[in-house]
């Protein structure tokens with residue numbers, strides 16, 4: 121009896137040890153990957169992309185006439201709507217975050233196959249699932265840092281254009297702060313969801329550009345889709361969270377926004393499923409650079 | 413039973429392993445047991461050496477059959493690479509790293525603490541003699557240095573089994589000798605070494621065992637000595653000698669029992685000898701040099717015993733077909 125108890129104890133100690141080992145390994149992967157992503161040559165494109173919305177709102181805020189800063193001051197409500205629909209939804213979410221995540225996350229594995237360096241990870245005393253986790257988290261760190269900065273920077277110039285006193289009120293006594301946090305939250309959630317999808321696309325497809333563009337099309341025509349299909353997309357859930365309701369235009373099918381307490385967990389569960397797919401895929405993955 | 417288990421724990425076993433790349437044959441029906449010591453895997457280009465090594469390390473999966481490395485399956489990298497290090501053939505690196513960062517980063521990925529990783533990284537870099545270049549970018553290394561830093565990376569976590577795919581390829585003679593010395597040293601420390609090469613005489617001297625492979629099939633395996641004894645009769649050793657008076661020399665040696673054939677080189681600056689008793693021949697050679705005061709420029713086995721076996725087994729003059 122005591123022997124059995126002992127075996128039990130050893131096993132759970134072993135399992136506990138594994139968890140701390142995996143955490144250490146994920147940290148090690150993070151150090152390698154985050155550095156590569158922020159400093160590598162592949163990063164340059166992302167910086168440019170991330171800077172576009174900030175530059176644009178900056179320009180709008182300093183051009184102090186019709187269509188620019190003056191408009192923002194005169195009609196704050198419609199300026200905010202325009203920001204939500206055009207700058208945030210159209211430019212940041214659908215373009216910068218989407219393609220930024222595509223680039224960052226598809227390169228996590230594809231990039232290393234192209235560089236012929238993936239085998240160094242495969243030859244470590246490292247479970248491949250842990251590698252998937254480590255790579256995904258590195259992608260998240262990079263994309264979340266960059267794109268919340270983009271979101272924050274654009275919001276900053278939107279508010280900046282309006283002038284100081286009005287903002288203090290709106291931000292701290294009005295809904296301003298909550299709205300800003302909601303934007304940041306949507307950006308982060310977008311990185312979580314799109315990131316997982318693109319990592320898996322990068323793992324499954326030899327040429328990931330086509331599936332990425334197909335997914336892009338799907339997300340864009342989303343507003344036309346019947347309600348059920350509409351819910352099979354990331355953008356629908358992200359829209360549902362928008363602090364300022366965004367009209368999808370006259371052609372759109374009308375679906376009630378999914379409440380946050382459903383949409384956030386759904387996104388997380390969806391992401392978990394996608395990551396699970398990735399870890400199945402990577403266990404079977406072979407290193408065959410020569411033939412790629 | 414007991415001993416079987418312990419054997420399993422110290423051996424590398426291929427059980428009826430085949431690998432096809434789509435239609436293309438990688439290796440076929442491999443049954444092989446590799447005991448500790450230095451084992452050379454020898455075969456011409458395209459014969460399946462890299463395929464076997466990638467199978468052992470789980471980089472590719474067998475189409476059929478089972479592989480066990482010291483009792484561990486290649487599909488369990490976390491366990492496998494506590495015991496195994498693999499220095500593959502790809503001359504490529506993660507972008508932007510220095511030699512030291514390269515070795516240390518992946519030690520951290522193994523799960524070592526920062527301090528341990530630093531220590532082991534330096535130890536490995538020292539073993540391949542790259543301390544001075546350690547803080548330079550790998551991208552600026554010469555081919556030989558890249559080869560050595562990859563070697564360091566693969567042995568840094570001090571594995572019990574080291575698998576090295578053509579590790580001498582691209583090294584200059586100095587680095588080659590150094591590397592072979594390192595292999596011997598590692599083997600003396602009790603490591604299991606598996607080294608591949610397409611040039612037999614490059615590795616036969618240091619090997620305890622040679623496995624010959626061609627077109628995806630294992631042709632022969634065994635101890636170097638055993639193979640030598642067995643094949644000496646049918647395949648005499650061939651030696652080329654460059655010297656100033658080859659005719660005189662030929663007359664002298666032909667009188668000896670040990671020489672079965674002697675032929676002058678076309679330029680009359682050397683000769684070609686076949687012998688069944690190399691030791692006796694070398695003694696004779698020494699005597700002739702001392703007595704006749706001949707000027708010998710070089711003496712080299714054209715293809716020594718194992719080489720001859722290899723050619724015999726491959727069925728051509730080596731490396732030709734692939």
Ligand SMILES: Nc1ncnc2c1ncn2[C@@H]1O[C@H](COP(=O)(O)OP(=O)(O)O)[C@@H](O)[C@H]1O
Nearest residue numbers: 408411433436437438457458459460461462463
């Ligand atoms: N990724 C691959 N795709 C298709 N065929 C391959 C691949 N890798 C190796 N081969 C084929 O398998 C055979 C064995 O190759 P390999 O193991 O690389 O031989 P070696 O290392 O002895 O030169 C060759 O015929 C080669 O063309």
Ligand SMILES: [Mg+2]
Nearest residue numbers: 461462501577
């Ligand atoms: Mg090879």
